[in-house]
Every structure is written in C-alpha cells, then in structure tokens.
Amino acid sequence: MSTVPDLQFEIVARDACSHARCGILHLPHGDVETPVFMPVGTQGTVKAMTQEELEALDFRIILCNTYHLYLRPGHERVARAGGLHRFIAWHRNILTDSGGFQVFSLQALRRVYEDGVEFRSHLDGSTHYFTPERAIAVQHALGADIIMAFDECPPNPSSYEQARAAMERTHRWAVRCLQAHDTAQALFGIVQGSVYEDLRAESARFISELDFPGIAIGGVAVGEEKAEIHRVVAFTAPLLPVEKPRYLMGVGEPDDILQAVACGVDMFDCVLPTRLARNAAMMTRRGRVNLRNARFAEEFGPVDPECDCPVCQRYSAAYLHHLFKAKEILAARLATFHNLYFYQRFMAQIRRAIREGNLEQFRGEFLQSYTPEQEPVPREE
Ligand SMILES: [Zn+2]
Structure with a gap:
C-alpha cells in the first residue's frame, strides 16, 4: 500500500x-x-x-x-x-x-x-x-x-x-x-x-x-x-x-x-548536548566540564580555548559560571549553543576524515585527548 x-x-x-x-x-x-x-x-x-x-x-x-x-x-x-x-x-x-x-x-x-x-x-x-x-x-x-x-x-x-x-x-x-x-x-x-x-x-x-x-x-x-x-x-x-x-x-x-x-x-x-547544557555541562575537545565548578569562578578565558563558536569567542568561563550560579536563563542558552556547535563541528570533522581516508587516524587523535564521560546524563526530558 x-x-x-x-x-x-x-x-x-x-x-x-x-x-x-x-x-x-x-x-x-x-x-x-x-x-x-x-x-x-x-x-x-x-x-x-x-x-x-x-x-x-x-x-x-x-x-x-x-x-x-x-x-x-x-x-x-x-x-x-x-x-x-x-x-x-x-x-x-x-x-x-x-x-x-x-x-x-x-x-x-x-x-x-x-x-x-x-x-x-x-x-x-x-x-x-x-x-x-x-x-x-x-x-x-x-x-x-x-x-x-x-x-x-x-x-x-x-x-x-x-x-x-x-x-x-x-x-x-x-x-x-x-x-x-x-x-x-x-x-x-x-x-x-x-x-x-x-x-x-x-x-x-x-x-x-x-x-x-x-x-x-x-x-x-x-x-x-x-x-x-x-x-x-x-x-x-x-x-x-x-x-x-x-x-x-x-x-x-x-x-x-x-x-x-x-x-x-x-x-x-x-538529548545529550542540550540536556547537559541545562545542567551546566559543556562539551570540550578534552571531555565534559561542569561550569558550576569553583575552578571556573575566575577563569576569564573561554570555556574551550579550541572552540571557535560565537559563545567561546565572546564570553568567558567565569561569566558562564556566574550565570549558572545565579540561575540565569542565558546560561542554558549559551551552553546549549556551544554544545550543539561542538557536535556540528565534530560530525563535519568525521565526514571530512572519511572523505580523506583517515578516519582511523582522526579517531585515534580524538580519543587520545578526549576523556569519555562515565557519569550518566541526568534524566528529565
Ligand atoms: Zn564554543
């Protein structure tokens, strides 16, 4: 039919x-x-x-x-x-x-x-x-x-x-x-x-x-x-x-x-990139970081120095830390944008690696610096 x-x-x-x-x-x-x-x-x-x-x-x-x-x-x-x-x-x-x-x-x-x-x-x-x-x-x-x-x-x-x-x-x-x-x-x-x-x-x-x-x-x-x-x-x-x-x-x-x-x-x-973002977790080339962590309180550089997204280009980790602490709605918005950007760039890199015939090399290099997360994603959606 x-x-x-x-x-x-x-x-x-x-x-x-x-x-x-x-x-x-x-x-x-x-x-x-x-x-x-x-x-x-x-x-x-x-x-x-x-x-x-x-x-x-x-x-x-x-x-x-x-x-x-x-x-x-x-x-x-x-x-x-x-x-x-x-x-x-x-x-x-x-x-x-x-x-x-x-x-x-x-x-x-x-x-x-x-x-x-x-x-x-x-x-x-x-x-x-x-x-x-x-x-x-x-x-x-x-x-x-x-x-x-x-x-x-x-x-x-x-x-x-x-x-x-x-x-x-x-x-x-x-x-x-x-x-x-x-x-x-x-x-x-x-x-x-x-x-x-x-x-x-x-x-x-x-x-x-x-x-x-x-x-x-x-x-x-x-x-x-x-x-x-x-x-x-x-x-x-x-x-x-x-x-x-x-x-x-x-x-x-x-x-x-x-x-x-x-x-x-x-x-x-x-739901990972969006749900994590609302829970103050941002994806970086090295793994997940939690912006509520006190170590970001005076980190006046970007969350991920290797990220060229508009959020990392403009806003500091200390500011995001402050927004999450103050429960400001902008925190979730900026973190979500960055996390989605991370995924888009990651998928584009994968596609390029396949086209150029070096996926295995890309995978090895990526996993060398990226620490996979063992923490489960919080439930809510
Ligand atoms: Zn970014």
Whole structure:
C-alpha cells in the first residue's frame, strides 16, 4: 500500500579500513550530509534554541517526539496548523519517533497487548491506546519527513525470553506499520533484540527484508555498559543493507558516535548536548566540564580555548559560571549553543576524515585527548 518514499540516499565516500561512509540524504526539506547528528526537539523545540539559531548552526534535520506532541498540543491541532514544519516554523527536515520508546518507558503507566499499548498520560493521567496503525496515523498528521515504525523496546536488562518476545512483536508491528502507511514520508523500520546476537541477527534479517527505505537500530543505550553498546552496534550495523541509511537511536556520546560511524552508522540523535547544557555541562575537545565548578569562578578565558563558536569567542568561563550560579536563563542558552556547535563541528570533522581516508587516524587523535564521560546524563526530558 505504501507509495514511493520521498527519500534518496546517495553514498559519496567510503572508508577503506572500516564500514564508515559519507552520504547525502535527499529529503523534501533539503539535503542532509551523513553521518549526521540530529538534535532532539521533544516538544517541537530544541530546548533553549530558536529555529533561527538552529539554522545558524546549520542543522538540516531535527527530531521531534510523537508521544509528547500527540498529548500536547495534539496531532490534530498540529495538522490544522498545516503540519509540524509550519506549526513550529522549521522549514528544514524533521524526523518523528513513533512514541514507542516513551510509551514503553512509562512502566507503571502502561499495559502491553498484542494489538498495541494502553498507557496513561504523564500530564493528566488520561488513558490512551497506541497501535502500530495509530502511531503511523499520528505521524502522518504531524507530517515529518522521516517517520518511525512502532516498536517494543525492552528494558535493560531483559531476559532472553523477554527480548525475543519484544523482538517478535516488533516484527509483527513493523509489517502492520507498512500496511498502514500510504504517504510519501520515509518510514524507517527498527531492529530490536536487546544484547543477544542471535536475536539482533534475526531482527536485522527480518527488518531488512521488508520494504523500508531506512533502518534503525533500537534498544541500544537503554542503561547498558559502554562496551555492551559497542558490541551490539559492531555486530548489528554491518548486517543492515549497505545501500540504505542506518540510524542508531538515542546514542550520542562522542566516543560512541565514532565507534558507530566506523561500523557504518549514518544517523544519530541524542538529548545529550542540550540536556547537559541545562545542567551546566559543556562539551570540550578534552571531555565534559561542569561550569558550576569553583575552578571556573575566575577563569576569564573561554570555556574551550579550541572552540571557535560565537559563545567561546565572546564570553568567558567565569561569566558562564556566574550565570549558572545565579540561575540565569542565558546560561542554558549559551551552553546549549556551544554544545550543539561542538557536535556540528565534530560530525563535519568525521565526514571530512572519511572523505580523506583517515578516519582511523582522526579517531585515534580524538580519543587520545578526549576523556569519555562515565557519569550518566541526568534524566528529565
Ligand atoms: Zn564554543
């Protein structure tokens, strides 16, 4: 029933020593160079940034959350506004998730059936029911360029039986999503299987055989150790069709991105840069720093001397420290801008390294001076 998806993926360079590639996603609202990092705009806003600022940062695609927009302001209202692009005044590309991840995170507030999931709104406790068909209909109303299949993301840790059951339901739901899909929006399938390699292989095979123009790896970075994330991605990504874009959902630590890119992943999203910024953490070439730390009180130079973003060019670490201490709204704005700039520059460096054939060298140099963070990201979004 599905019509021809409005997405072309062109691979323009390949790394000789890994699965990494550079590509261009040709989408209705402009081209997107990959590997790409998509900032998260949960409520139709990348928190603390204006759309003008996202454009200034040269983001070509952002992610919005179906679950949140469905509950408020409601997908029907968004449709009456002319769709999500018009409603939020963002004229570039949008990807919406299916709501599955949020619904399954509600634990105490949800009940899973073969047909779908009943859940209670975290806003007012009202009861709702999402089926694959409903998740697709809501995403049709929102009108994003890329939409996602409704999947079951099992918690971590999950027993083998639990992971298998979630994977098999995800497969049945993937077929139903495709059957319900009749617009030109690009509908991506999602591979599940938790940390079990035979399940990941089975899921990769099943989802790859369906008619999706892009494929996501779901159920990763849901609380497992870094080494476990790397193992699952290294195993799963190369099993996906080479000619389709591959999207690793919710993974965004720079060292994890580097590893996944080498495994052939093209697309990333994560709340990391924006959420960290609101918690006074700024990304630098050496790792994360916390601006509330007293050592910045009289640091009159920039937060990251190696950063050429407008924030670091103009404002001192001491000033940012003061803004965070005083709980000024500007603190979150400046830190968010810097963190998003960090990601844009990082992804551009990765793409250049792939094109120039020295990704491995770039990765080595980057990891030599960058200390990966072991602290978890604070929850809130
Ligand atoms: Zn900066």
